[in-house]
Amino acid sequence: AEYMGIYFYFMEKTGSLKMGEEYAKFAVVQKTYNNRAAASIVKELVRQHSEHPDIFASPEAYSIADLGCADGINSIPVLEGIIEKIREINPAKEITVFLNDTPQCDLARAKKNIDEALSKKFKAITLIPVSASFYGQVCLPTSLNLIYCITSVHMLSEQAPTIHDHWVFFLSKDMPPINENTKKWVELGEKDWNLFLASREAELKPHGLLYVSTHTINTEGTLQSEYMLKISSMTKSVLRLLLKKYGWEENEKMLTIAVISRKLYSYLQPIKEKKCSLRYLSSEVAIHKDPTFEKLKIDIKSAKDHIYGLTKSYFYLSFKDKLLSKGEPLPKIEEFLSEFLTTYSDQHIELMKSFKEDYTTSSLALIMEKTDQFIATQPYAAFRVRESYFT
Numbered sequence: 001a002e003y004m005g006i007y008f009y010f011m012e013k014t015g016s017l018k019m020g021e022e023y024a025k026f027a028v029v030q031k032t033y034n035n036r037a038a039a040s041i042v043k044e045l046v047r048q049h050s051e052h053p054d055i056f057a058s059p060e061a062y063s064i065a066d067l068g069c070a071d072g073i074n075s076i077p078v079l080e081g082i083i084e085k086i087r088e089i090n091p092a093k094e095i096t097v098f099l100n101d102t103p104q105c106d107l108a109r110a111k112k113n114i115d116e117a118l119s120k121k122f123k124a125i126t127l128i129p130v131s132a133s134f135y136g137q138v139c140l141p142t143s144l145n146l147i148y149c150i151t152s153v154h155m156l157s158e159q160a161p162t163i164h165d166h167w168v169f170f171l172s173k174d175m176p177p178i179n180e181n182t183k184k185w186v187e188l189g190e191k192d193w194n195l196f197l198a199s200r201e202a203e204l205k206p207h208g209l210l211y212v213s214t215h216t217i218n219t220e221g222t223l224q225s226e227y228m229l230k231i232s233s234m235t236k237s238v239l240r241l242l243l244k245k246y247g248w249e250e251n252e253k254m255l256t257i258a259v260i261s262r263k264l265y266s267y268l269q270p271i272k273e274k275k276c277s278l279r280y281l282s283s284e285v286a287i288h289k290d291p292t293f294e295k296l297k298i299d300i301k302s303a304k305d306h307i308y309g310l311t312k313s314y315f316y317l318s319f320k321d322k323l324l325s326k327g328e329p330l331p332k333i334e335e336f337l338s339e340f341l342t343t344y345s346d347q348h349i350e351l352m353k354s355f356k357e358d359y360t361t362s363s364l365a366l367i368m369e370k371t372d373q374f375i376a377t378q379p380y381a382a383f384r385v386r387e388s389y390f391t
Contacts, residue, residue, distance in 0.1 A: 068152025
């Protein structure tokens with residue numbers, strides 16, 4: 001466990017990721033994480049029912065929060081598995097699902113996608129979009145029976161005080177923070193995680209479940225780190241070159257991404273120190289193959305199209321909005337983004353071809369439970385009324 005680390009992708013507080021409409025089509029790795037999450041959560045529901053059957057017998061709706069739902073498509077198999085198990089236990093149980101993401105996300109589209117899928121199989125399912133950062137409370141205190149957050153907590157809440165010249169920091173067991181800048185990134189990551197836990201602690205009902213799944217790096221293996229470092233260096237080089245070509249060098253910081261690797265025990269530290277009333281139940285690590293390597297063995301064009309589509313779904317709308325906010329003309333922005341995506345995809349494929357082994361990613365899943373006693377030790381755990389909750 002001590003060799004597991006977590007990615008933290010930096011996004012400016014005012015310009016979070018705005019996923020494109022084809023995100024779910026290309027986010028194959030995230031879809032894999034979600035499918036694994038469905039099985040793990042269902043297993044915990046069985047335990048929750050055996051230990052606390054009153055939760056499922058109560059006339060109150062079983063309440064769920066999906067944190068970081070994006071366009072909702074990858075959430076569908078997770079919700080289907082959860083709802084099937086709840087209805088197996090109590091066929092008449094009403095279910096409420098809060099769909100959460102940042103204000104940049106189109107939650108109306110997420111609700112529509114999920115509703116179209118669930119309404120074919122289930123009745124009495126209420127979907128409520130909640131536009132807010134999950135580093136604060138998203139729902140009312142003690143209102144949720146289950147919260148899950150899959151491949152989302154790697155997004156930082158805000159910009160770190162200073163950005164280092166290098167895009168990527170890998171902080172492993174053998175590499176302490178190399179300067180004051182990297183220490184600030186670590187501090188921000190720890191602050192966000194504590195805020196996340198405190199907010200979930202406040203929202204969960206007694207014996208409510210929290211499932212968190214995210215990317216990890218096994219620092220004992222060099223391939224992942226080497227691959228990520230080369231990808232980040234290449235991306236930075238392409239972006240800098242094009243920004244200079246278009247005379248937009250001052251926008252580099254606004255479009256920059258940073259990655260931090262951390263260890264599993266740091267996630268459990270607030271729980272071990274009893275700073276919150278969440279109880280650690282279990283963790284799970286899984287290895288996933290990058291599907292682009294498989295495509296590359298068959299057809300270079302197919303692999304390049306996949307890289308292009310995934311990169312576009314991640315960054316096109318976010319970069320476009322940020323550059324528009326700086327007053328740059330739309331035709332020039334679209335020309336820049338087209339050139340960036342094409343150049344990036346070409347160079348990404350060439351880099352992949354240079355690796356003798358397939359690149360794999362690892363996922364870390366943490367499962368926690370709210371205990372009977374709420375320990376409101378954090379001042380930021382107090383509920384703040386959000387207009388979006390009521391609308």
